[in-house]
Amino acid sequence: MNTAPSPGRERFILVAVAEPAAHPEAVHVAAAAGRPLLDLLVDVEDEAERAAELARHLPRAAAVILDAAAAADLDSVTARPGVFAVAADPGPAPEVEVGGALVPGFVVPAQSPELLAALGAALRGATSAPVDAAGTDSTRARPGRAPHDGTSERDGRRRGVGNRRGPGGGDAPRAPRAAAEPGRGRVLGVAGACGGAGASTLAAACAVVAAADGTAALVDAVANSGGLDLLTGDEDTTGLRWGDVDFTRGEIPAGDLVEALPETREGVWLLTAGRSVLAAAAGPGPGEVVAALGVLRREAATVVVDLPPWGPMTDEVSDACDLVVVLTPAEVRPTAAAARLCARLESRRTGACVLVRHRGWSSLTLDDVAGLTRARVLGELPTHRGLARRAELGGLGGPPRGLARVAGLVLDELRGAR
Known part of the structure; x- marks a missing residue:
């Protein structure tokens, strides 16, 4: 399922999640976003080497999904948008800092839809949707909320x-x-x-x-x-x-x-x-x-x-x-x-x-x-x-x-x- 990005192509999603229960869900969400995927858990077995690869790829990635263990390996990096932290159910939601800034945290799979929505917004460069302290997009529908009205992004139906x-x-x-x-x-x-x-x-x-x-x-x-x-x-x-x-x-x-x-x-x-x-x-x-x-x-x-x-x-x-x-x-x-x-x-x-x-x-x-x-x-x-x-x-x-x-x-x- 892993797809390493081709040389010179920067629009890939970097996944650095070692937690066994959270890793597959993070990969699924990243794959659903429709970008090339670099899964460090698959590509790099040695932990020290994986930490170095994370720091190396972080500036070039379009978005990053990591867990607390991966974030702890980042000693001196610059804060940047498009970084999301995950932890497995039942939580709590992770509180992770990258470059001194707290990044949005999600509990997966319970908040996988919200993570996907936030990931999509980051990939589009969207900044208008407010994100609450738990890292969820407050304008997005939650389970049990009003259903979709059947419309799509295109006018009419073919x-x-x-x-x-x-x-x-x-x-x-x-x-x-x-x-x-x-x-x-x-x-x-x-x-x-x-x-x-x-x-x-x-x-x-x-x-x-x-x-x-x-x-x-x-x-x-x-x-x-x-x-x-x-x-x-x-x-x-x-x-x-x-x-x-x-x-x-x-x-x-x-x-x-x-x-x-x-x-x-x-x-x-x-x-x-x-x-x-x-x-x-x-x-x-x-x-x-x-x-x-x-x-x-x-x-x-x-x-x-x-x-x-x-x-x-x-x-x-x-x-x-x-x-x-x-x-x-x-x-x-x-x-x-x-x-x-x-x-x-x-x-x-x-x-x-x-x-x-x-x-x-x-x-x-x-x-x-x-x-x-x-x-x-x-x-x-x-x-x-x-x-x-x-x-x-x-x-x-x-x-x-x-x-x-x-x-x-x-x-x-x-x-x-x-």
Whole structure:
């Protein structure tokens, strides 16, 4: 995930965080900012050498994320903007001085959205947003505050046709970690508790329903999925796929990216796998997916990412999601897997809810699933006869009424309206 800056290029983010619990979150936030990343913990193993490298790179970095241990190694440096200190939950927020000046401190992952907002402001050279003593941007939305109104940085919403572009039970879930802001859309993760649950179809339906009210993007994060463009019927639509651009190197303007992506007939920007041997070999890692989500959410009001049921991809990418919906068949083994996934999401402070699907014979009720997963069960995903055939022959298109209704429930949960 680390990307060392090329010689002469100064717009990189320097991460010097040795605290094991805070380090991965700091790297995730830095990657989401869309700049080259220099992670000293990875690049330099010797502590003394790492301190020297920190002092050497500090003046050239566009922004710096460090912890108290790293700051203690800086003996004589000049105070500068764009330096942020982090400490792991439960805190307290770190009080760190660099060059005799107190730098903004954040507790991660609880304040990761605020850190990302402050980091983005520093990278843009913004100075108008007030920052309080805890280091948080007081003009930014917090979890539980008023939701995003669906607008984006660009006027209107683009529609595309083909290649043409134009203008029930359980404990209540933890609130999503980030409320959406103007210019920062929400990210919804969709994961099946097992293969064949229908998570990809649900993810595509959520993106289509979201696109009816605002800008929306659909991201494929499932290795060897074959490509979500096959599900949406856009395999012949021109545009960038995974492997065509490296999201971990340099800044990618969000507007330029969405102009280059395939767009479905329903107006959804699509980032999915290519089907060449080279593209398959260079499939995205978790860090690249996280970085891509950081770019896309600057342009799309809603970004939906199709996640695998388990593994590093789900662990790391779910950290960048405001909500993850887990789709499980109402069967014993898938529900047990869903319970483990929900517990893991809870431990990582990611909001989660559950949808249930009955396929053939099922032994569990919605209340059974709620009790086993200890998560909010939104309802049941209906099975539509003929939907698989329709998607196979011409693409999913507009989802059937029952599927669209459930997708609407998920998006309401994402927006915090329920």
